[in-house]
Amino acid sequence: MAKPVLKLNMILLAAIVIMAVPTVVVTVLGWSSASTLAMLAAMGGLFSAAGLRWRGLIPLTIASGVGTFAGMFVATNPVASAALMLVAGAALGAVNRWGLSVWNFMFPVLVAAVIAQPPKIVDGALANALITGAITLGCVLVGGLLTMLIVRKPAQKEVAAYPVKVNVMYAVNLALLLGGAGYVAATVHQQLLGMWTALTVVVVLIVPYAGETSRKALQRAGGTVLGFLLALGVSASMLPGYLYYAVGLIFLEIALLVRFVGKRKYWEYVMFLTPGVVLLSGPPEQVSQVSDYRLYATVLAALACLLVLGIERLLFWRGGLNAPVAAGAE
Numbered sequence: 456m457a458k459p460v461l462k463l464n465m466i467l468l469a470a471i472v473i474m475a476v477p478t479v480v481v482t483v484l485g486w487s488s489a490s491t492l493a494m495l496a497a498m499g500g501l502f503s504a505a506g507l508r509w510r511g512l513i514p515l516t517i518a519s520g521v522g523t524f525a526g527m528f529v530a531t532n533p534v535a536s537a538a539l540m541l542v543a544g545a546a547l548g549a550v551n552r553w554g555l556s557v558w559n560f561m562f563p564v565l566v567a568a569v570i571a572q573p574p575k576i577v578d579g580a581l582a583n584a585l586i587t588g589a590i591t592l593g594c595v596l597v598g599g600l601l602t603m604l605i606v607r608k609p610a611q612k613e614v615a616a617y618p619v620k621v622n623v624m625y626a627v628n629l630a631l632l633l634g635g636a637g638y639v640a641a642t643v644h645q646q647l648l649g650m651w652t653a654l655t656v657v658v659v660l661i662v663p664y665a666g667e668t669s670r671k672a673l674q675r676a677g678g679t680v681l682g683f684l685l686a687l688g689v690s691a692s693m694l695p696g697y698l699y700y701a702v703g704l705i706f707l708e709i710a711l712l713v714r715f716v717g718k719r720k721y722w723e724y725v726m727f728l729t730p731g732v733v734l735l736s737g738p739p740e741q742v743s744q745v746s747d748y749r750l751y752a753t754v755l756a757a758l759a760c761l762l763v764l765g766i767e768r769l770l771f772w773r774g775g776l777n778a779p780v781a782a783g784a785e
Contacts, residue, residue, distance in 0.1 A: 467711060473501050473601045477594040489574035489587060491646060492523070492565065493594045499561030500598025506558030508609045512599040515559045518546065519595050522562060524588030526569035528580070533641040536570045540637025540653070541630045548626025551663065554614035556625075560657040563633050564650055565591055571640035571649025617663060624767065625663040632656045632759055639755075651752035659760045669764055674722035676757035681722075682729025683750045689734060690742035703734030 474497045481493040496519060503511040522543055529535035543563040547556050569587060576586045617625070633656055640649030659672045689702050710727035713719045733742055733749065 464708075467707075469605055470501060473598055474498050476601065477597045481590060481594070486574065486576050486586075486590065489576060489590050491572075492568055492574060492587070493590060495561065495565055495568055495650070496591045496594035497598030499559070499565060500595040500600075501602045502561060503558045503595075504599035504602035505606045506610045507555070508603060508606075510609075511555055511558045512596070512603075514550070514555060515562055516592055516595045516599070518543075518559075518562050519565050520588045520592030522566040523569045523591040524584050526566045527573050527584035527587050530570045530573045530641055530644075533638045536641035537634040537638040540566060540570070540640075541634030543637075544629035544631070544633030544656075545626050547633075547657070548622070548629040551617065551625055552614075552622050554611055557661055558611065560661060563629075563636075563657060564653045567633075567636055567640045567653035568646055568650045570637055571644055572646035621663050625660070628660055628760075628763055628767075629657070632660070632756070632763060635759060636756065645748060647748035648752050651749050652756045655753045655756035656760065659757060669761060671721060672757040672760045672764075674720065675725050676754050678722035678725025679729050679750055679753040681726040682733075685726070686730035686733040686742055689730060690739040694739075696738070699739060700735060703731050705731075706734065707731030
């Protein structure tokens with residue numbers, strides 16, 4: 456038991472360093488308004504390189520740079536933002552047939568983060584958009600390259616083969632739901648809300664079959680609500696600063712152990728992950744704001760996923776995204 460736990464903690468430490476490096480560089484260069492974007496981009500590079508190495512990192516780098524560049528121009532227009540995110544969702548769904556969706560899921564999250572809160576780096580719309588796209592591209596690449604120094608073999612050994620109908624429906628679902636996330640991001644202009652809405656959609660839909668997706672949506676929403684209550688309880692306990700953040704790290708540690716060592720239910724992982732992320736995001740007085748945005752975004756996106764799947768169930772009762780029945784099963 457000790458060896459898997461130690462390995463998991465070493466991976467977590469390495470991930471923190473990989474995400475911190477480009478974030479610190481961007482901040483030192485005076486582009487603090489893009490620091491969150493830099494961290495998210497490095498996270499995307501980390502996941503992609505760990506799962507697919509160059510096969511995933513190259514398309515993610517290009518798509519993220521182009522997507523965030525375009526996002527800078529549509530951020531003030533909810534309809535145009537929805538259209539851009541719809542295209543991003545359709546593109547992510549389309550590459551599912553090559554196994555790229557699972558590991559490159561941060562692409563629409565990066566676009567949504569820019570739409571919700573466009574970085575202000577220099578004067579001039581074109582120059583600002585070019586630098587924002589370049590920062591995203593560079594941080595994705597740096598995060599991926601640092602990951603490949605540690606991860607020698609990709610986690611994905613083979614690509615799951617889905618029927619054409621499943622791939623098409625999957626792309627349609629991502630397009631519709633991420634289009635809605637883009638509209639919300641441009642309307643509310645709160646980065647946490649825009650980012651978490653898009654992230655919830657791609658995480659819930661990461662496996663295309665409807666049954667698994669519905670269960671994941673319900674478990675993610677339920678786990679987030681429970682985690683929200685835990686975070687509020689800790690923030691109200693008047694713990695000194697060092698203990699407050701220590702509790703956040705403990706929750707994060709428990710979440711990782713529950714998910715990757717204990718193999719527990721997904722909602723249990725989310726229940727511990729939520730207070731970990733919230734408590735480490737800022738001081739106690741900010742917990743309510745961070746928790747609220749995460750809670751609203753997660754529940755809203757989960758309900759939207761369930762609604763779309765429910766409509767499809769009515770339209771395609773014997774098809775759509777139903778998982779195939781195993782041979783010999785009754």
